[in-house]
Amino acid sequence: KERTSIPRVKMPELDPAYRITCNEEVNQGLSAEAAVLEATRCMDCPDPQCVTGCPVSINIPGFIKNIERKDFHAAAVVLKETSALPAVCGRVCPQEKQCESRCIYHKMKKEPVAIGYLERFAADNERLCGCHAVPETAPKNGIKVAVVGSGPAGLSFAGDMIKRGYDVTVFEALHEIGGVLKYGIPEFRLPNEVVDVEINALAALGVNFVKDCIVGKTLSYDDLHEMGFKGIFVASGAGLPRFMGIPGENYIGVMSSNEYLTRINLMGAGRPDHDTPILKGKRVAVIGGGNTAMDSVRTARRMGAESAMVVYRRGEAEMPARAEEVKHAKQEGVEFLTLHNPIEYLADEKGRVNMMRVQKMELGEPDASGRRSPVPIEGAIIDIPVDLVIVSVGVSPNPLIPNAIPALEVSRRGTIVVNEGTMQSSLSDIYAGGDIVRGGATVILAMGDGRHAAAAMDAKLSE
Amino acid sequence: MNKILEKEHFSENVVKLVVEAPAIARSRKPGHFVIVRACENGERIPLTIADADTVKGTITLVVQNVGVSSGKICSLEPGESLTDVVGPLGQATHIEKVGTVVCCGGGVGVAPLLPIIKAMKEAGNKVITVLAARTKELIILEEQVRPYSDEVIIMTDDGSYGTKGLVTNGVESVINREKVDLVVTIGPAIMMKFVSLLTKKYDIPTMCSLNTIMVDGTGMCGACRVTVGGKTKFVCIDGPEFDAHQVDFDEMLMRLRSFN
Numbered sequence A: 001k002e003r004t005s006i007p008r009v010k011m012p013e014l015d016p017a018y019r020i021t022c023n024e025e026v027n028q029g030l031s032a033e034a035a036v037l038e039a040t041r042c043m044d045c046p047d048p049q050c051v052t053g054c055p056v057s058i059n060i061p062g063f064i065k066n067i068e069r070k071d072f073h074a075a076a077v078v079l080k081e082t083s084a085l086p087a088v089c090g091r092v093c094p095q096e097k098q099c100e101s102r103c104i105y106h107k108m109k110k111e112p113v114a115i116g117y118l119e120r121f122a123a124d125n126e127r128l129c130g131c132h133a134v135p136e137t138a139p140k141n142g143i144k145v146a147v148v149g150s151g152p153a154g155l156s157f158a159g160d161m162i163k164r165g166y167d168v169t170v171f172e173a174l175h176e177i178g179g180v181l182k183y184g185i186p187e188f189r190l191p192n193e194v195v196d197v198e199i200n201a202l203a204a205l206g207v208n209f210v211k212d213c214i215v216g217k218t219l220s221y222d223d224l225h226e227m228g229f230k231g232i233f234v235a236s237g238a239g240l241p242r243f244m245g246i247p248g249e250n251y252i253g254v255m256s257s258n259e260y261l262t263r264i265n266l267m268g269a270g271r272p273d274h275d276t277p278i279l280k281g282k283r284v285a286v287i288g289g290g291n292t293a294m295d296s297v298r299t300a301r302r303m304g305a306e307s308a309m310v311v312y313r314r315g316e317a318e319m320p321a322r323a324e325e326v327k328h329a330k331q332e333g334v335e336f337l338t339l340h341n342p343i344e345y346l347a348d349e350k351g352r353v354n355m356m357r358v359q360k361m362e363l364g365e366p367d368a369s370g371r372r373s374p375v376p377i378e379g380a381i382i383d384i385p386v387d388l389v390i391v392s393v394g395v396s397p398n399p400l401i402p403n404a405i406p407a408l409e410v411s412r413r414g415t416i417v418v419n420e421g422t423m424q425s426s427l428s429d430i431y432a433g434g435d436i437v438r439g440g441a442t443v444i445l446a447m448g449d450g451r452h453a454a455a456a457m458d459a460k461l462s463e
Numbered sequence B: 001m002n003k004i005l006e007k008e009h010f011s012e013n014v015v016k017l018v019v020e021a022p023a024i025a026r027s028r029k030p031g032h033f034v035i036v037r038a039c040e041n042g043e044r045i046p047l048t049i050a051d052a053d054t055v056k057g058t059i060t061l062v063v064q065n066v067g068v069s070s071g072k073i074c075s076l077e078p079g080e081s082l083t084d085v086v087g088p089l090g091q092a093t094h095i096e097k098v099g100t101v102v103c104c105g106g107g108v109g110v111a112p113l114l115p116i117i118k119a120m121k122e123a124g125n126k127v128i129t130v131l132a133a134r135t136k137e138l139i140i141l142e143e144q145v146r147p148y149s150d151e152v153i154i155m156t157d158d159g160s161y162g163t164k165g166l167v168t169n170g171v172e173s174v175i176n177r178e179k180v181d182l183v184v185t186i187g188p189a190i191m192m193k194f195v196s197l198l199t200k201k202y203d204i205p206t207m208c209s210l211n212t213i214m215v216d217g218t219g220m221c222g223a224c225r226v227t228v229g230g231k232t233k234f235v236c237i238d239g240p241e242f243d244a245h246q247v248d249f250d251e252m253l254m255r256l257r258s259f260n
């Protein structure tokens, strides 16, 4: 068939030599012609497996066929039926593990339809053409609901509830709305503007955003009741950075990726006229193999690191990061030291890190996660000079809310326990979703949780 | 935006600001702090809530100008606003009747000490306050601590006011004179280190309040981490107060020089 012989579209990218000098988005987006041609590849499968790979079951052939028909607006409408943040998910979903992994093209030994690129295209087109349709909202019902945290889970919940007629207030601890989308994921991968458009749209619909307000600290659970909130959606994320607990980890120049990325992305460190300081390394090591590690190491290159490396204890195949981030990092000159694990940091007389002691590893038997677990090779230890180390070995659930509301049931890992179908917690007026329920997960899962919680809370409150 | 209602100079480099923050005024307890941004593009810096007025909906900050961000805050005038104030943060001070409490503060550390002095007195303790500074002009809040202190001892390095000597000399004179059940120390890290070494010698429980570098103040970044009893703790959520005898002050002093 004609369709299947078209090669998968290539995403236009900024030149690596140029892009490491700035923060501009690496992926430039598809042209309309390229998007229509790529959309033509989709065979509109009668039983589309791609949809089963999407955690929120987006009607993938539905939106893609609208692109093929050049009805880009209709494509965006299909996306918005299921996803509150298609411009974000089109950019940051691990498509190769989700929707695209199930595409029928794999059976033909061909590259899958570029679902993520097309999703981004439709959403960007909608944003840039200014034809952003104002969604229909139900008449105001006067019922107040509160959202704790303004990441993807909180934003999608807020959007769904405002459309259902609720009076919605989002409380955010930081001075910016957006959660990880703002303080974590860098501009070169997800421009703030993309997120701000969504936030402004919610504000225009009447969502009330309160920054600098920590639920559990500034306002208590009782305060929220006194203020008349009938339902509370906790979307406080997995903000707590983990360290490895190895000697020297508190030396100057060893920091969490949260600290590094927050200073740069949220606080503007390194830019003129911004007061927040940042340590700039010449030889930077980032420990870990996830998206956060890739974002940190690529940020380090942009901050002027001459050598930037990822140190990961398993092999490249086991890395949890999106495949595209690994590819982009390599193009940008990032070195990959896989099967290595730091065991100690050494420092100069002022306490500034200057050396990393790493243990070489090999892969052993598969562990509980199904991945082959790394085992140290006895005696194989090397020292590598470094002047900045960014520890990116995972995060734990933010304990602020569980600490403030002791009656809330939490798991041993510190996540809030919810009913999987309704996202309702052990306290009947508290629902929760996103990373505070799942531990570190993904944007699309957080967003999906927000939508499910909204549906369930609405059903309960309108009983 | 939080409006500044009053400003007073305690010394050349220390100002008191009364700031509009009704929700924080209501929920704060002694020992809590806030994170403040002076302006857009400003840095987030931690400041202790020295006092609060729930009726007026205000909190009091006492700020020492030591650098860029504290300098910007000190230069604001009544009518102007802080761009962001978030809190109350940290664990509140554990207040209990223990007997005799020596509260010793150095420099701007007296500001965070004030609410603790008040609360310790109100809990029925005998409170002996030791204020220390390099020179007379730098002694702050003397009038404010007096009503809640059974005795106030002033120490200056140059002898220009009170007794000549270090804060540790003042504390030791009390220890040599009577039974002390608890020492609370807040001030520069180096001062807390030496107070801690002193009280360890006499085996007197000692609480300190740590002023590490912070970013978010909510446990998200780990910039504030210190070693306490051999374990890594985050000052913003586990502290800011800790058992001084367990704190690795040398590591803390090192980390405070991260950006110097």
Ligand SMILES: Cc1cc2nc3c(=O)[nH]c(=O)nc-3n(C[C@H](O)[C@H](O)[C@H](O)COP(=O)(O)OP(=O)(O)OC[C@H]3O[C@@H](n4cnc5c(N)ncnc54)[C@H](O)[C@@H]3O)c2cc1C
Pocket: A092, A093, A094, A148, A149, A150, A151, A152, A153, A154, A171, A172, A173, A174, A178, A179, A180, A181, A184, A185, A213, A214, A215, A216, A235, A236, A237, A238, A239, A261, A291, A292, A295, A322, A398, A400, A401, A433, A434, A435, A436, A440, A441, A442, A443, A444, A446
């Ligand atoms: C650097 C980085 C890169 C990532 N890359 C990807 C990627 O490419 N693809 C992907 O799918 N996922 C990625 N993730 C994971 C993804 O960002 C998260 O799974 C997702 O953001 C979780 O959303 P959330 O709404 O649960 O919480 P968050 O986005 O974490 O937002 C929680 C918000 O709640 C606020 N908050 C916390 N406690 C309180 C309180 N008590 N009161 C008020 N506010 C509070 C926090 O300040 C925060 O703003 C990445 C994560 C990081 C850190």
Ligand SMILES: Cc1cc2nc3c(=O)[nH]c(=O)nc-3n(C[C@H](O)[C@H](O)[C@H](O)COP(=O)(O)OP(=O)(O)OC[C@H]3O[C@@H](n4cnc5c(N)ncnc54)[C@H](O)[C@@H]3O)c2cc1C
Pocket: B033, B043, B044, B045, B046, B047, B048, B049, B061, B062, B063, B064, B065, B066, B067, B068, B069, B070, B071, B108, B111, B112, B210, B211, B212, B213, B214, B215, B240, B256, B257, B258, B260
């Ligand atoms: C819980 C807590 C409560 C505090 N309460 C008060 C208070 O009530 N009044 C007050 O004047 N100060 C207080 N501080 C200290 C105050 O936050 C710092 O003086 C301020 O951040 C310095 O910022 P800067 O930009 O003005 O100085 P910089 O120019 O950045 O640095 C000047 C010096 O201050 C130190 N420093 C830098 N950033 C910080 C930081 N975030 N925290 C601590 N030290 C830092 C540096 O080591 C440097 O030596 C408190 C700190 C903490 C952690």
Ligand code: SF4
Pocket: A053, A054, A055, A056, A057, A058, A060, A083, A089, A090, A093, A095, A098, A099, A100, A115, A116, A119, A444
């Ligand atoms: S939301 Fe993510 S997984 Fe679902 S279709 Fe879009 S890119 Fe694929």
Ligand code: SF4
Pocket: A041, A042, A043, A044, A045, A048, A049, A050, A051, A060, A061, A102, A103, A104, A105, A113, A115
């Ligand atoms: S599986 Fe692939 S070809 Fe089939 S509908 Fe989905 S995207 Fe289109």
Ligand code: FES
Pocket: B213, B214, B215, B216, B217, B218, B219, B220, B221, B222, B223, B224, B225, B234, B235, B236, B237
């Ligand atoms: S200030 Fe960020 S974790 Fe304490």
Ligand SMILES: [Mg+2]
Pocket: A275, A277, B043, B067, B068, B069
């Ligand atoms: Mg500063």
